[in-house]
Structure formats: structure tokens, C-alpha cells
Amino acid sequence: MTHIFLMIVNDPAFFISHRLAVAQGARKAGYKVHIATMDGEAVKLITDEGFTHHLLPLSRSGSNPFFEFFALFCIWRLLWRLRPDILHLVTIKPVIYGGIAARLAPVRGVVAAVSGLGYLFLSKGSKATLLRKVVSFFYKVALGKRNLRVIFQNPDDRDLLIGLGVLDPDKVEMVRGSGVDLSLYSFEPERLDSLPVVCLAARLLRDKGVLEFVEAVRILYQRGVKARFQLIGDIDPGNPTTITEAEISTWREEGLIELLGYRKDIAKLFTDVNLVTLPSYREGLPKVLVEAAACGRAVVTTDVPGCRDAIEPDVTGLLVPMGNALALADGLQLLIENSVLRQSMGAAGRALAEGEFDLRKVVQQHLDIYSKLERASNHE
Known part of the structure; x- marks a missing residue:
């Protein structure tokens, strides 16, 4: 039986630049891979890779609550349709909306990738403080599923969410970045015969x-x-x-x-x-x-x-x-x-x-996390 893998990313271009190799690794490991993103030119690159793509009404900003609720509803509906064995959520909106939807849908295991806490956690003032409290509440709800792992790229973000009481430390995984294909980024000596x-x-x-x-x-x-x-x-x-x-x-x-x-x-x-x-x-x-x-x-x-x-x-x-x-x-x-x-x-x-x-090492770390979630779901 083929297992279903769904990755939800806000921006299709970000998926291509930062998570393509992980999805390719999941496919090589035997998963049927689905990718869900907002619209954009890079969607064609996703389908050209042979992945099944699903369009979601996501936006990078989010000032209209009705639009945001509709996006959450569309994710929930997609989860019920696909019933993924592994749901991998990348970037803030997919993590929050997808995490909430996954608690109300038949999803066996969830990976939430917190690749940086972003602009909101840098901002100062009373409005930013209030927004952080609201976002922290939604993070806590989104990360509450039992069979879930949260990937952090640095310990500061991990410690911040744990310190806010948002996350159980037992759910933490550390993966140091998105990796790089060392065959494409070769090491050549500097040119020293001109201005630096x-x-x-x-x-x-x-x-x-x-x-x-x-x-x-x-x-x-x-x-x-x-x-x-x-x-x-x-x-x-x-x-x-x-x-x-x-x-x-x-x-x-x-x-x-x-x-x-x-x-x-x-x-x-x-x-x-x-x-x-x-x-x-x-x-x-x-x-x-x-x-x-x-x-x-x-x-x-x-x-x-x-x-x-x-x-x-x-x-x-x-x-x-x-x-x-x-x-x-x-x-x-x-x-x-x-x-x-x-x-x-x-x-x-x-x-x-x-x-x-090394990108190969980063991909394997992700596959190991997926296997861990699969084993846990089999024992539930």
C-alpha cells in the first residue's frame, strides 16, 4: 500500500528553492507525493517534477479574517480528501492553519517546520506584543497533535516557543538548515588579481x-x-x-x-x-x-x-x-x-x-523523522 505524503508551503518558489530535494527524497522512499501551495509561476516547476499539485487560497499577508478562515477550511478539506500518512507543513501560515486542520482530520503524522519566527517576533510596541500573544495561542493549538514533530533550524527559536509554553520539548527535532547540493556549489579559489x-x-x-x-x-x-x-x-x-x-x-x-x-x-x-x-x-x-x-x-x-x-x-x-x-x-x-x-x-x-x-544528510534527517512518525502511528 502506497503511503500519502503531503507538503504544504505558502510560496511555490520557496518550495522549489528550499524543499524540493526533501520531496524528491520522500518519493524515492516510496511515498506518493502531493504539494499544496498558493498560485505562482513556480507551480509549473512542481508539476514538471511529477508531483501532484493542489492550489490553496493562501496569501503572504493576512488582513482579511474571512479569507484566512477560508484558507484554513480549504486545507482541512484537502486533508480529508487525501488522508495523508505524513503531512509536512512549511512556513508560518501552513504550520498554524495546517496544524489546526490536522487535529480535525484523518492525518497520521505531522511535521511542522519552523524555519524562523519572522517579522512579528522582531517587532516592538503594544500592537506587536498583542499579535505575538495571539499567534502564540494559535501555535499552541496547531502544535498540539500527539503524533507531531517540530523541526527547528536554530536553538533560539526552539527555546522561545518552549519558553512560551507553546510546545512540548519531546516533540522537538533539530535540522541545521535546508542543506546545499555540494556538487552545484563547488569550491574554487578566490581571484586575487583584482579588487576584492x-x-x-x-x-x-x-x-x-x-x-x-x-x-x-x-x-x-x-x-x-x-x-x-x-x-x-x-x-x-x-x-x-x-x-x-x-x-x-x-x-x-x-x-x-x-x-x-x-x-x-x-x-x-x-x-x-x-x-x-x-x-x-x-x-x-x-x-x-x-x-x-x-x-x-x-x-x-x-x-x-x-x-x-x-x-x-x-x-x-x-x-x-x-x-x-x-x-x-x-x-x-x-x-x-x-x-x-x-x-x-x-x-x-x-x-x-x-x-x-550536505543536502543528502538533510534529506535523510527528514526521512528519519517521517519514519519515526510512521512507527508511532502504527502503535496508536
Whole structure:
């Protein structure tokens, strides 16, 4: 008898970039794999992979309660139709809505992937505090199913939800990131015959530290540091912390940073740079830092949950305080001007990627969790 596997992800593009290999691994393990997402161009890539796709009325924002309840109802209806043996929920809305629906539907085992607690848990003020209490309540309901495991990418997010009384510690699983295909992200020596190239590759959001990066570049130019600086990524109108078109235009006119926009060829871009930075405010475990390590590139990142878990401090990269452009500039300058240290950290980063971030290892960790849930459901 073929077992049914259903993965629900908000964004089909995120599924392709971060969870495709896991779904392929589940299929290879004998599951009939279904993927459910909101609409988007990447849906065709999902069906081209041979997976059965289901369209859900999910949205990245959620201001209309009737629309959100309808999304929850559609997930519940899908669960009753498929009756999955394993339900894997990825990103905040699928985790909450799918977790609640799974308590009211014939689902044998649930995996909830908390890949970062996101914007809401960074925000301050009374409104944000109230929203966190509401979201924490829904997390507690969603994660209450007995045969359920919650995957965290860093211990801070795990400890936060346990500390809030949202989660039973016995349900916790730790998987260090989404993994990287080491055959695609090869380690090639840096080019040392031209100006060092420093890049930040991320969605252009304030909480990715983009403004601190721009200010750090200005500081380095004032100091006379010789390097090229690249910003790789696009604005995200659906996110309240997005950089604006006006800011992009200002930076373009300023001419200090090369604005490359959204790119898919990150492996090649990292091969052509000398140093990668991500001054983010909070992450699950950022894939871009894993990719940098796989390419043998040293990094400068912030001492915050997720980012610090993606490196070995002072071995594969440097940690600087969050929101501090001056400290970021100091860290970048140190590695721009010290090629020996930079290359040593890059080599150590590749070793870290081979030991901890190999995609095959990450996929197997997921399959082991599925097997654990299957065994538990057989004993119920």
C-alpha cells in the first residue's frame, strides 16, 4: 500500500528553492507525493517534477479574517480528501492553519517546520506584543497533535516557543538548515588579481540589514578601502519592511554599490566574489550563508539567532552586532584587507558545509523523522 505524503508551503518558489530535494527524497522512499501551495509561476516547476499539485487560497499577508478562515477550511478539506500518512507543513501560515486542520482530520503524522519566527517576533510596541500573544495561542493549538514533530533550524527559536509554553520539548527535532547540493556549489579559489568583491544576497528588506550594508559601504569608501560592493536581490512589496524603489534609485545614483537585482545563478556569483555578508536581524538558518560556505567564501554576519548558527565564529566568518553599520564596516574591512585570513575562513567554511550542510544528510534527517512518525502511528 502506497503511503500519502503531503507538503504544504505558502510560496511555490520557496518550495522549489528550499524543499524540493526533501520531496524528491520522500518519493524515492516510496511515498506518493502531493504539494499544496498558493498560485505562482513556480507551480509549473512542481508539476514538471511529477508531483501532484493542489492550489490553496493562501496569501503572504493576512488582513482579511474571512479569507484566512477560508484558507484554513480549504486545507482541512484537502486533508480529508487525501488522508495523508505524513503531512509536512512549511512556513508560518501552513504550520498554524495546517496544524489546526490536522487535529480535525484523518492525518497520521505531522511535521511542522519552523524555519524562523519572522517579522512579528522582531517587532516592538503594544500592537506587536498583542499579535505575538495571539499567534502564540494559535501555535499552541496547531502544535498540539500527539503524533507531531517540530523541526527547528536554530536553538533560539526552539527555546522561545518552549519558553512560551507553546510546545512540548519531546516533540522537538533539530535540522541545521535546508542543506546545499555540494556538487552545484563547488569550491574554487578566490581571484586575487583584482579588487576584492563583497556581496549581500537577500530579499531587499530592512530586517535583512540592507540599510546597514549600504551605510557600511559609505563608511568604507570614506576610509579609502579598495573593493567592489554588490547587492543581489529584489524588493518584496508583500513585506512591510521592504526597501523602496526610491531608495534603490538613490543608491543607483550614488554609484557606490552594484545593484544586480534578482538572480538565480548564486553559485556562479559567489564563485566570482571574495566575501559574503548578511547583516540580518533574525533568521531560521539562512541558506545564503550555507551556500557561501559551500563555495568556500568567508562571511560577515550578525550575532543573532540563525545567522550565528550558520557559521563557526572566527573560524568560517565574523559576527558583528545587529544594526551596527560601523561594526559591520570594521568586520568587512578586516577581511577585505587580509586575504590570508579570508581564504582560511573560506576553506573552513567548505569543510563546515561538507560536515553539516550536505543536502543528502538533510534529506535523510527528514526521512528519519517521517519514519519515526510512521512507527508511532502504527502503535496508536
